[in-house]
Amino acid sequence: MPDTRAAVTQPVRFRGGGFLATRHRWAALAAFALLLAVWEGVSRLGLVSTLFLPPPSAVGRALGAIAADGSLALHLKASLLRIGVGWLMGTLAGIAVGFAMGIAPVARAVGVPLVSALFPIPKIALLPLFILWFGIGEPSKFATIGFGVFFPTVIATYSAIDAVPRNLIRMAQSFDLPWRDILRKIVLPGAMPGILAGFRITASIALILVVAAEMIGAEYGIGAFVLTAGNLMQTDQLLAGVLVLSLLGLGIGTLLSYVERRLLRWR
């Protein structure tokens, strides 16, 4: 008996596709170029005063000028040192405390309310105190960034440890793995994605706080440069400084993506 079902089969329109993360590199670039063109255009046509919104060409010239006279390198060096040291101090201390809170219930009982109480304090409001405690040299700038980075790291770390699947730990325990190995081989790698996600946030916080930190008697630094440009109403230089800050953010983000790929290879 011949199969008659084939005869009634109707061609069906393909309904899949879409919703796929295909790569459109040029789209982002084109959108960016269009934005810059419109920005330059409204300024050239005199629709917006150059005082209120300097055109990209003026910002580029300002950036070129500080790059050419070598001051950009000095600003970057000073700021990167502050961001690096401050972030590292805050991160190391934050991971240590976060780990303690993640594995020791007593530490958590003490830590959670403390973090809740201290995290929301605006670091900028504490600057006069930081000056009295740490002086106006580098330590107060490290401290401003370090404090800002510390609390989010604590929160990211102990939440990440919380999220490590219990059954993995139970299994290790039933295989009689030593406590140290459970920490090193299960808890730490398991918590790593959460901790690294925290890094993305704290790296941005460090960039934001470098401007606050450099309010304290800084001669060089991107933050000091932005503040001075603002005080002098040099809006083109102000935007040039802001551009450097966001490029720094982009650079650090790329670096973190690389670190994530390396450290999370086990996934």
Add this chain to the structure above:
Amino acid sequence: MKFVWTAVVGAVLAWALPAAAQEKTSIGVLALSSSGPVYIAKAKGYFAREGLDVDLKIFTSAQQVPVAVASGDVDFGVTGLTAGYYNLAAKGAVTMIAAQSRDEPGYPLSAYVATKAAHDAGLSKPADLKGRRIAITTVGSTFHYMLGILGQKYGFTVKDLTMVPLQDVPKMVAAFKGGQVDAMVAPVTVARQVVADGAGTIVGWAGDETPWQLGALFTAPKMIAGRRDVVVRFIRAYQTATAEYHAAFNARDAQGKPVKGPNHDELLGIIAEATKQKPEIVAEGLPYVDPQGRLMVNDIHNQVKFWQSEGQVDKALDPAGILDLSFVQGHTGVPK
């Protein structure tokens, strides 16, 4: 009862009718006694007498006032002169038309204060500030300029000392008290406070060393072009108030001691209310204000030249182009 209503309606009409006929304008001010004449002109009805309904917009930093005039949020502004002001003026956003306060010999307004340690180590007069670490608010601030003209007087430049910019006065005081700097330039009330705390010594006054035009009244060029009569009436009312302020607060006896002038307590009350400070605190820090709002024009030129030499204001800026000297008669030191 009917009589009461008639009276009320009459009073409301009497109040509302002239108000309706008044032209609206606005001024950006700081809540400081240096803006005293503006508060006096408002409180005593001198603006109203000129047919102006002036809205006082209070700002918290000198930086914001010329920006607000440039953006058209307020018609006039009155505040201290900074490099930022001249950069706005260079772009044609603001024009200076009359004086506010100034540092004048015999009138304590801006002090050079040495820490106890630096004073013990020999910092005893303003000329000794050379080579020291000095706290200021920001690069381009009035404090920065005061150190610049002090150097012009004693033959050094700001490069011969270390300026430590700390953004605002509380941070300056913190660095000062913590011994992080040798000295600071501070407003009189702050200077007196650290002396009272035993943290420092006043070694001199900017007014005695280098008299200069600290603040000014300014407006947007398009106000002068489009609403010139408002500017004229505004300045007339302002001058009435500066004259009254000057007579009440700036009178001195033969020994140079302050003498209470006419309406002293009434005007002090107006300023105390506007600045939300106790009258006795206000009385300590009342700056010198020219009775007719005349500018020290040569100092304005010097300010522009100084900021240009510091590389903070465009070299192409001609100081004469950002001044309109036609509203007030008798400005001093006008270059030929």
